[in-house]
Each structure stands twice: as C-alpha cells, then as structure tokens.
Amino acid sequence: MTLSSAVLYNVCMSTKLAYKSNRNVYYSCKYHVVWCPKYRRKVLVETVAQRLEQIIREVCQEHEAEVLRLDVQPDHIHLLVECDPQFGIHRLVRLIKGRSSRFLRQEFPRLKTRLPTLWTNSYFVSTVGGAPLSVIKQYIENQKHV
Numbered sequence: 001m002t003l004s005s006a007v008l009y010n011v012c013m014s015t016k017l018a019y020k021s022n023r024n025v026y027y028s029c030k031y032h033v034v035w036c037p038k039y040r041r042k043v044l045v046e047t048v049a050q051r052l053e054q055i056i057r058e059v060c061q062e063h064e065a066e067v068l069r070l071d072v073q074p075d076h077i078h079l080l081v082e083c084d085p086q087f088g089i090h091r092l093v094r095l096i097k098g099r100s101s102r103f104l105r106q107e108f109p110r111l112k113t114r115l116p117t118l119w120t121n122s123y124f125v126s127t128v129g130g131a132p133l134s135v136i137k138q139y140i141e142n143q144k145h146v
Helices: 003-014 046-062 089-107 110-114 133-145
Strands: 030-035 066-073 076-082 124-127
Touching: 030 089, 030 133, 046 066, 046 076, 046 089, 076 089, 089 110, 124 133
Parallel strands: none
Antiparallel strands: 030 076, 030 124, 066 076
C-alpha cells in the first residue's frame, strides 16, 4: 500500500458512512441539485419561498428521499438530497419542479403574469464532492439568458 492509498484508506475507515437500503440495494447517493426560475427572475421571495420549501420537502418525503440541505434564493434553489438510485434523481427533480410549478402558479397568480413557465427546462446535478463551486456558479450565471 502506498502512502497516499494508506491515508485514503484511514480517512475512509474513520468516516462513518450511513448507508440506506431498499429491498435489494444498499446505497449512499447524495446529490447537489441547482435550478432556476425562467429568465432568472427573482420571484422566490417571502411566502413563495416558504411554500416552495414546503412543497420540496413533501415531494421528497413521499418518495423516500432525504433533504439534507435546502437553500431557496430569490433566483435559484440549492438542494442537497439523498435519493434511491433505482428511483433516480432525474425523476425526483422532475416531480419537484412539476408539482412546485403547478402549486405555486395556482396559489400566487402574479407568477403567471411574470413568467410563461416557472422553471427553466434545465437543472444542474452533481454527486456530492464531484463539482467544484466554480462549475455550479457558472451554471447559475448561464441561466440569466434562458
């Protein structure tokens, strides 16, 4: 064992990873997801932001995904979530964006007048530790013109 692999081994052994399981898979899949409203409009404020957070947590709970961290900014959302790999992060994000768009536009009619749709079609996703902050910031900046 080389020095670097020995150090890595010790770090891995000293870090307690909590694995989850379904009927046939043990997993620890944590994802950092970022998405923005259409045109990066700053519409996620006050009661809209509070309701959005509630909707995100409800969808994740229904699909047995654990919200580790949630940060709603006026023009984007950061979500750190643990999700069953067989269910798929793509399905979870689609469900969150779909339900939140429908409910928020029903409950806050001003969102209908300001935006043709609430969310952009795209989102950023990375496994935890995979993407440097600069990549995430670049994604968020690029959403201004979408």
